[in-house]
Amino acid sequence: MFTIEHEFDATVVTLIDEGNTPLIEDVTITVFAGQVNIEQLDTRTDSVQKVTFSLSQLRELEAALDLPEGSYKIKL
Numbered sequence: 001m002f003t004i005e006h007e008f009d010a011t012v013v014t015l016i017d018e019g020n021t022p023l024i025e026d027v028t029i030t031v032f033a034g035q036v037n038i039e040q041l042d043t044r045t046d047s048v049q050k051v052t053f054s055l056s057q058l059r060e061l062e063a064a065l066d067l068p069e070g071s072y073k074i075k076l
Contacts, residue, residue: 009033 001016015027025041036053060074
């Protein structure tokens with residue numbers, strides 16, 4: 001299950017783990033004009049872990065999901 005919310009300066013997608021246990025904490029993806037933040041609560045430390053991608057890094061991640069092992073450079 002997931003939710004989508006459109007805020008003033010960002011779109012927020014929350015991925016909610018459902019089904020059989022053990023369940024993983026929700027993942028929140030916040031998309032701004034120039035970057036994407038991915039956050040998830042770490043229950044071991046009771047703190048939110050955050051990773052920030054530039055839009056070019058996100059495009060590279062998208063491409064990498066469909067490619068075999070190796071080193072690549074995307075030409076724009």
